[in-house]
Amino acid sequence: MNGKQLLLKALKERKVRFLFGYTGGAIMPVFDEMEKMGVFEFVMARHEQGAAFMAQGLSRASLSTSAPQIGVCLSTSGPGAMNLVTGVADAHMDSVPILAITGQVATGVIATDAFQESDVVGVMMPICKQTYMPLVADDVEKTVHEACYVATTGRGGPVVIDLPKDVQNQQVKDDYRFDSKKFRPHLPGYFCNPTPEREPIKQAIELINKSERPLIFCGHGVINSNAGDLLRRFVEKVNIPVASTFHGLSAFPADHPKHLGMMGMHGTVEANRAIMEADLLIALGMRFDDRVTGKLEEYAQNAAVIHVDIDASEIDKNVKTTVAITADVYRTLHVLMGDPMVTCIPRRRWWDKINSFREVMKDDLREEIEVGVGNDNKLLMKGIVHRLSEVTKGRDLIVADVGQHQMMCARFYNYQTTNSWFGSGGAGTMGCSLPMAIGVKLARPKERVWSISGDGGFQMNFQELGTIMEKKIDVKIIILNNGYLGMVRQWQTFFFNGCYAGTPMQSPDFGLISQAYGIPYRKVELLQDVVPAIEEAIACEGAMILEFVCDPAEVILPMIPSGGGFGDMMTRHPHAPKKDQTKQGEAA
Amino acid sequence: MKRRAILAFTLDHPGVLNKISMLIRKKMYNVDTLTVCRSRIPGVSRMTITLRENDQARVDQVVRQLEKFTEVISVKELDTDHSYWREVAIVKLEMDASVLDTFHGRYNFEILEQKSDDIHILQVAGSTRRIDAFLDEVGQEHIVEIARTGVTAMEK
Ligand SMILES: Cc1ncc(C[n+]2csc(CCOP(=O)(O)OP(=O)(O)O)c2C)c(N)n1
Numbered sequence: 237m238n239g240k241q242l243l244l245k246a247l248k249e250r251k252v253r254f255l256f257g258y259t260g261g262a263i264m265p266v267f268d269e270m271e272k273m274g275v276f277e278f279v280m281a282r283h284e285q286g287a288a289f290m291a292q293g294l295s296r297a298s299l300s301t302s303a304p305q306i307g308v309c310l311s312t313s314g315p316g317a318m319n320l321v322t323g324v325a326d327a328h329m330d331s332v333p334i335l336a337i338t339g340q341v342a343t344g345v346i347a348t349d350a351f352q353e354s355d356v357v358g359v360m361m362p363i364c365k366q367t368y369m370p371l372v373a374d375d376v377e378k379t380v381h382e383a384c385y386v387a388t389t390g391r392g393g394p395v396v397i398d399l400p401k402d403v404q405n406q407q408v409k410d411d412y413r414f415d416s417k418k419f420r421p422h423l424p425g426y427f428c429n430p431t432p433e434r435e436p437i438k439q440a441i442e443l444i445n446k447s448e449r450p451l452i453f454c455g456h457g458v459i460n461s462n463a464g465d466l467l468r469r470f471v472e473k474v475n476i477p478v479a480s481t482f483h484g485l486s487a488f489p490a491d492h493p494k495h496l497g498m499m500g501m502h503g504t505v506e507a508n509r510a511i512m513e514a515d516l517l518i519a520l521g522m523r524f525d526d527r528v529t530g531k532l533e534e535y536a537q538n539a540a541v542i543h544v545d546i547d548a549s550e551i552d553k554n555v556k557t558t559v560a561i562t563a564d565v566y567r568t569l570h571v572l573m574g575d576p577m578v579t580c581i582p583r584r585r586w587w588d589k590i591n592s593f594r595e596v597m598k599d600d601l602r603e604e605i606e607v608g609v610g611n612d613n614k615l616l617m618k619g620i621v622h623r624l625s626e627v628t629k630g631r632d633l634i635v636a637d638v639g640q641h642q643m644m645c646a647r648f649y650n651y652q653t654t655n656s657w658f659g660s661g662g663a664g665t666m667g668c669s670l671p672m673a674i675g676v677k678l679a680r681p682k683e684r685v686w687s688i689s690g691d692g693g694f695q696m697n698f699q700e701l702g703t704i705m706e707k708k709i710d711v712k713i714i715i716l717n718n719g720y721l722g723m724v725r726q727w728q729t730f731f732f733n734g735c736y737a738g739t740p741m742q743s744p745d746f747g748l749i750s751q752a753y754g755i756p757y758r759k760v761e762l763l764q765d766v767v768p769a770i771e772e773a774i775a776c777e778g779a780m781i782l783e784f785v786c787d788p789a790e791v792i793l794p795m796i797p798s799g800g801g802f803g804d805m806m807t808r809h810p811h812a813p814k815k816d817q818t819k820q821g822e823a824a
Numbered sequence: 825m826k827r828r829a830i831l832a833f834t835l836d837h838p839g840v841l842n843k844i845s846m847l848i849r850k851k852m853y854n855v856d857t858l859t860v861c862r863s864r865i866p867g868v869s870r871m872t873i874t875l876r877e878n879d880q881a882r883v884d885q886v887v888r889q890l891e892k893f894t895e896v897i898s899v900k901e902l903d904t905d906h907s908y909w910r911e912v913a914i915v916k917l918e919m920d921a922s923v924l925d926t927f928h929g930r931y932n933f934e935i936l937e938q939k940s941d942d943i944h945i946l947q948v949a950g951s952t953r954r955i956d957a958f959l960d961e962v963g964q965e966h967i968v969e970i971a972r973t974g975v976t977a978m979e980k
């Protein structure tokens with residue numbers, strides 16, 4: 237056996253089915269072997285970044301299925317590996333386990349500036365969970381198993397294996413032995429104890445029982461530990477409101493009466509106001525990102541904090557914790573659920589308050605969604621997403637890109653299916669949606685997948701239409717085309733006196749693009765055509781592209797300005813004619 | 825700014841020092857001193873890093889993030905009250921032997937070599953402050969060359 241054979245053998249044993257990638261000199265031996273073995277389904281991306289996002293989509297979407305898979309992407313050395321960087325950094329920010337395997341120049345010429353040589357380990361080290369560079373064939377198999385273990389345990393993350401070309405071809409020594417079943421990685425510095433300790437649990441229960449205005453945060457960790465359903469049962473038992481982080485969405489049914497929706501910069505009024513007023517935050521698997529907290533000095537000043545996270549380094553990082561539980565969310569909830577000390581209190585005054593927060597923007601939003609069009613009768617994104625949600629009954633899988641349309645998808649799709657919401661949160665990488673949706677579809681082939689992008693982000697990775705065409709991947713593609721880098725435009729409107737620098741954008745004829753890839757296409761400009769177009773895409777066998785012509789002046793509200801506190805939350809367009817001012821005051 | 829010493833036991837793997845120094849840079853510190861040596865356990869290195877920070881919470885954060893690295897086995901902040909901080913300096917001096925004699929007994933040093941009448945190479949060990957005091961008393965004008973190890977530390 238040689239290095240490349242052991243690499244692929246180990247991947248097979250790890251139940252890897254799909255390999256996303258792009259070939260080149262330094263990875264050719266592995267590709268050659270892969271072709272001969274014939275056990276993997278190779279998905280050729282059109283750019284290595286696409287391969288990394290496909291791998292993310294597969295990992296994330298398969299997580300909640302009976303057969304979780306780790307997404308694996310392959311690239312050649314130098315430029316190939318560098319093209320993976322954005323996708324790997326993105327996976328790191330969002331704790332997504334993927335394996336990136338990069339070819340490297342032969343060990344004999346490393347550090348001589350050989351053709352297509354880059355210091356991949358050096359570049360990747362600060363943006364991934366772990367890097368490996370096996371220098372002999374005997375280490376390859378062990379490395380792959382350890383890499384998969386590290387990527388998928390504890391707080392997940394990307395792991396990079398940089399494999400020199402000569403090691404790919406090298407034969408193992410005569411006495412080489414490896415038993416993958418018995419293999420346990422020796423990692424004395426790697427701690428991931430998923431079981432909560434008794435003492436903090438007791439303290440947490442005390443805090444929960446005596447709190448008058450508690451609030452639960454549903455973070456990405458709820459999805460990653462498959463604790464969504466358990467959380468729902470817990471919440472129903474203890475009668476505490478829940479707000480979700482961006483990545484926590486879809487862990488919990490979006491329209492559940494105890495759910496307040498997304499929190500943070502573009503979170504709902506009810507979630508954000510509840511945070512301001514709460515006396516206890518029970519944070520489950522989340523990291524108090526600055527998009528969630530706003531100005532830290534003003535954040536949740538009256539609240540004690542119970543912070544549950546598998547990653548000990550998140551405790552006290554941004555928000556001072558009262559009780560820290562370093563453990564898996566599922567196990568923690570399981571313990572809390574079974575503890576008879578936890579009481580259910582009606583907390584009527586708290587719920588009354590929350591219900592009044594729910595009223596603040598309700599009418600405005602309802603009106604906007606119903607009217608569905610803005611300036612020049614151009615479509616409003618929130619109206620489109622709302623109608624998509626209605627037609628699909630909130631059951632489909634949504635993969636959003638980055639921008640205003642992303643926030644619209646977070647806010648106005650009524651997530652009913654567990655783990656049905658995907659995108660780039662921590663990094664906010666435009667262009668993630670199309671390739672990620674491919675990975676999501678491969679992981680969950682029976683479910684309908686929508687890739688929803690802006691005109692800007694779509695053009696960052698729309699080369700992956702080639703993959704969709706070639707592999708006949710059934711992804712329904714929506715372009716919400718407002719002719720602008722809308723999210724940046726919104727900031728320019730609010731904070732830069734409407735100086736639209738570098739945000740207006742001319743786009744190609746997306747109809748012709750679709751035609752070039754042989755993908756059916758429809759352009760929608762009128763409100764009455766929105767629902768029929770969605771229905772047409774659903775009825776269409778295979779991929780379809782819908783382009784909606786949207787109003788560039790639409791904004792996503794509320795908004796907490798970057799660096800501002802929750803007290804600075806804007807619920808109205810600052811330049812809009814001020815209508816009844818009283819409503820906000822009453823609710824406060 | 826308060827001087828902090830962080831003690832870390834790490835696997836003796838390539839790239840570990842790189843990872844640790846990258847984290848410290850990312851946290852926007854300038855490493856004051858850094859010493860690495862073998863520990864009692866084969867394959868495990870012992871590292872002492874000193875840096876300057878007043879905010880205890882930020883130091884705790886560095887400790888936790890270091891601990892998170894797969895190759896880092898344990899990390900602890902050592903404070904001066906509950907640990908010994910020591911370093912060694914090798915100094916080349918231009919000074920009359922008789923003058924140097926007056927330092928004996930007051931400072932812990934050893935003459936490694938007398939190169940000529942007035943050129944000596946000596947070794948001084950002790951706390952940073954003690955070595956600084958010695959060098960101050962000797963006077964900059966007498967120092968030809970100096971090499972210091974940086975701090976290594978151990979809990980009392
Ligand atoms: C790779 C990358 N470059 C730049 C940005 C900054 N950015 C965030 S949102 C946005 C605008 C996105 O425009 P579009 O895709 O058209 O979506 P819209 O906001 O109009 O819905 C930009 C430029 C980013 N997030 N990612």
Ligand SMILES: [Mg+2]
Nearest residue numbers: 690691720722
């Ligand atoms: Mg746009």
